[in-house]
Amino acid sequence: MWSSGTPQQAFLHLPLGPRSSTTLIPISAASANFPEWQQSPLCWVGCVKRTPLVGVVMAKAPGSKDSSEQQKWTQEGLVTESLPNGMFRIKLDNEDMIIGYISGKIRKSFIRILPGDRVNVEVSRYDSTRGRIIYRLRSSKDPS
Incomplete structure (x- = not known):
């Protein structure tokens, strides 16, 4: 079982909205340039617990010329x-x-x-x- 702070578990619990052609891609906290104390999957005393970032990739419209x-x-x-x-x-x-x-x-x-x-x-x-x-x-x- 995964611990509560892993990106895998948070990715599995993303809210399910209406289906669209938008693709969601998880991004690590290290690539978002957060300070080191916020990159830890465990929440230490006094830190703000962050959910994993999700990047949005938009495809070209199928009807574009x-x-x-x-x-x-x-x-x-x-x-x-x-x-x-x-x-x-x-x-x-x-x-x-x-x-x-x-x-x-x-x-x-x-x-x-x-x-x-x-x-x-x-x-x-x-x-x-x-x-x-x-x-x-x-x-x-x-x-x-």
């Missing part, structure tokens, strides 16, 4: 085939064939994509065989 732009490549391609469930076979300008799906913004605006259309595709760096169609390029013969 920096993280999404770093993980995606935008390429131009030609829709060659329409597949079920709003999927399309797209031949990119670098001769790669990928499977593309319609982004929510295009789906919400009821923009129709047909074989033969030129599109901008956002390809993930982690799976280069799939991509999201983010823009339908206007063709010279298309009046709209």
Whole structure:
């Protein structure tokens, strides 16, 4: 069993609040530059008992533009085939064939994509065989 002043026990008894993406990391008293008499896990007569310090590490927001732009490549391609469930076979300008799906913004605006259309595709760096169609390029013969 741990003594009452150990950081392990104090860390286990941290208050449980609502879950968030914030990570709590215990910090030793030595790294906080406390005087030597306050660093002791035991509380001597006349000293102020201190609870262990907890550092907060904040992660980047998942919707921030920096993280999404770093993980995606935008390429131009030609829709060659329409597949079920709003999927399309797209031949990119670098001769790669990928499977593309319609982004929510295009789906919400009821923009129709047909074989033969030129599109901008956002390809993930982690799976280069799939991509999201983010823009339908206007063709010279298309009046709209």
